[in-house]
Amino acid sequence: KDTKNYTLADIQAEIEEDVDILWELGYKEVKGNIYDCEINNRALRRLGRCTRLAPKWYSISINAKYLKLAEPKSVHNTIMHEVIHSLPGCMNHGSKWQKVANNVNAHYNFSEITRTHNLKEDKDYE
Numbered sequence: 001k002d003t004k005n006y007t008l009a010d011i012q013a014e015i016e017e018d019v020d021i022l023w024e025l026g027y028k029e030v031k032g033n034i035y036d037c038e039i040n041n042r043a044l045r046r047l048g049r050c051t052r053l054a055p056k057w058y059s060i061s062i063n064a065k066y067l068k069l070a071e072p073k074s075v076h077n078t079i080m081h082e083v084i085h086s087l088p089g090c091m092n093h094g095s096k097w098q099k100v101a102n103n104v105n106a107h108y109n110f111s112e113i114t115r116t117h118n119l120k121e122d123k124d125y126e
Contacts, residue, residue: 003075018083048078050085
């Protein structure tokens with residue numbers, strides 16, 4: 001789906017899809033999480049962010065400008081990147097986060113999920 005007109009409901013639906021993917025890969029603890037989402041109009045460089053609000057409660061924000069300019073597949077990867085942060089031990093980009101991202105990359109049709117995004121792919125973003 002074209003992300004230029006994404007609503008909070010669209011982001012929430014993608015989060016739920018990503019939770020299902022992680023569940024299928026054996027990351028069962030993800031199903032108990034609660035996710036709020038936000039379209040961030042203030043961020044200048046950050047594409048997305050996962051913030052822990054309380055145990056098992058997270059807020060995922062996506063940059064509004066990025067939503068309008070990036071390819072949908074890139075936005076979906078960013079949302080998955082942020083959902084991975086909600087797994088135990090994955091709030092940073094350490095070895096556990098990298099292992100989960102590599103597992104998703106190996107089993108699903110994502111372009112590679114990495115700890116950073118290459119803005120050169122989204123020339124119009126800047």
